[in-house]
Amino acid sequence: MTVREKFEAYVRRIERRTRPVDPRTRAALTERWAALPPAARTPAQTLGRHAVGCEGTHGVFPKCNLTCSPCYHSADANKVRIDGEHTLREVAAQFELLAERRGPRAHAQLIGGEVSLLDSDDHAAALAIMREHGREPMSFTHGDFDYDYLQAVVLDGDGQTRFSRVSFAAHFDKLMRGRSGIPRPRTEAELTPYRRRFAEMFTRLKSEHGVASYLAHNMTVTPHNIDEVAAVTGEVVGMGGYSMVSFQPxxxxxxxxxxxxxYREIDIDIVWEQIELGMGQAISYQSIQFGDPRCNRTALGFMVGSTWHPFLDVTRPAEERARDEFFTHLGGVNFGGSDPLTLILKLLRVLAGHPLGIVVAGRWFASVLRRCGPRNAVLAFVRRDLRPMNFVVHRFMDAENVAPAWKLMQSGQVAADPVLLETQERLAACTYSMAHPETGELVPACVQHSVLDPGENQELRKLLPLLVTKPETTGCCS
Structure with missing residues (x-):
């Protein structure tokens, strides 16, 4: 190869690396947008315009050591043995398919039963596999593990950090039984010290090892604890360690x-009212939409001191235009998975074709600053009291509706029954996919839990029984 050929090959590599949007991402976004129901294709919709949605594992470690009411796992889940080799093999297969079908970048949860039942090395290896497939992994846990386990996940055998950043979603509510130190909580307030202890472990991790973290707090909501949602919201936000507060009716x-x-007494609006009550202010969610609003309600924003502000307020023209311009010119850009220099070059290429983007961004920033109050924002920044905070409600669907709706969808039929039709629309706009390498199929999470989990866990119970019988031996050395 001549010097010129080497130079041209180098230029081509740089050009591909700094493309604002990977062609595989663009293809996945186009496919996702086309699959959305017409009613979901709104100016606020993120799916198909910037993201393909979230992903999660299934059948990789079904067992859990807490008892919850309700529990989204099938009856056989706790009869399946934790097996690291099985976990890693399945995680690799599932994310190979997800990367092939949904492009090189997405957020994904390492989820099943309880992730901390995995050996720490297996837990770390699973996260590494997800990263190798371009995923930003989040471990889903009940949070009932200690700092030694967290260190063992993050540090290798030589004490070197395996990751510069980790993400955990911790589920705390009084409907969970068996937590160390408080096996049967009577109120949500009794769990406040445990929520705080969990967040403090990651503060310590950052202090001792320089590992950053993103923490989400999750809570199931039923008629038994709906009146405590407001207090939990205020307490968790006030702790400072969590960047997301999420509720699931x-x-x-x-x-x-x-x-x-x-459970049908509690809908997404009732939960949102409690969030706003806990924050003492309105929490705007209309600017950004993820999937079907009957399933997901999301407010992306930040705290300035004790007051929450959205990143976007589309009642202000400058911010509405910024959102629309972002989707048009920056939709699909890999922000989190690009190194700083590559990201800068990608953004410069976008600006080369759309130089007015600088003006749009400047007007958006000025509008946000006016909303926050320049003095308040500067003081919060100096005091390090400026931090991200997102609010989310995920409303799952009843299995009795999901199963027949999915069966009709599989045969290409549109339901005549209004309840099943709504279920089909919500499934078509689902933000959360799970992969089945054995069939090449991607399914919505509600389908996985409502339709597929029972049979899958029955098979896993045979494959990974809790009791392993040692083979009989004979002879002098038996």
Whole structure:
């Protein structure tokens, strides 16, 4: 190869590396947008314009060591043995398919039963596999593990950090039984010290090892604890360690033995009202949409002192235009997975074709600053009291509706029944996908939990029984 050929090859590599949007991402976004129901294709919609949605594992470690009411796992989940080799093999296969079908970048949860039941090296290896497939992994946990386990996940055998950043979603609510130190909490307030202890472990991790973290707090909501949501919201936000507060109104899905009460009394609006009550202010969510608003309500923003502000307020023209311009010119750009220099070059290429983007961004920033109050924002920045804070509500669907709706969708039929039609629309706009390498199929999370989990866990119970019988030996050395 001549010097000129080497130079041209180098230029081509740089050109591909600094393309604002990877062609595989663009293809996945186009496919996702086309699959959305027409009603979901709104100016605020993120799916198909900037993101393909989130992803999660299934069948990789179904067992959990807490008892929850309700529990979204099928009755056989806790009869499956934790097995690191199985976990890593399945994680690799699932994310190979997800990367092939949904492009080189996405956010994904390492989820199943309880992730901390995995050996720390297996836990770390699973996260590494997800990263190798371009995923930003988040470990989903009940948070009932100690600092030694966290260190063992983050540090290798030589004490060197395996990751510069980790993400965990911790689920705390009084509907969970068996937590160390408080096996049967009577109120959500009794769990406040445990929520705080969990966040403090990651503050310590940053201090001792320089490992950054993103923490989400999750909570199931039923008629038994809806009146405590406001207090939990205020307490968790005030702790400072969490960057997301997420709630899930309970649904009739999973282990029927764990169902209690009429979950249908609690809808997404009731939960959101409690969030606003806990924050003492309105929490705007209309600017950005993820999937179907009957399933997901998301408010992306930040705290300035004790006051929350959205990143976007589309009642202000400058911010509405910034959102629309972002989707048009920056939709699909890999912000989190690009190194700083590569990201700068990508943005410069975008600006070369759309130089007015600088003006749009400047007007957006000025509008946000006016909303926050320049003095308040500067003081919060100096005091390090400026931090991200997102609010999310995920509303799952009842299995009795998901199963027939999915069956009709599989045969290409549109439901005549209004309840099943709504279910089909929500499934088509689902933000959360799970992969089945054995069939090449991607399914919505509600389908996985409502339709596929029971049979899958029955098979896993045979493959990974809790009791392993040692083979009989004979002879002098038996």
């Amino acid at each position: 309970a649904a009739f899905v999973g282990d029927e033995r764990r169902w209690s009460g009429d």
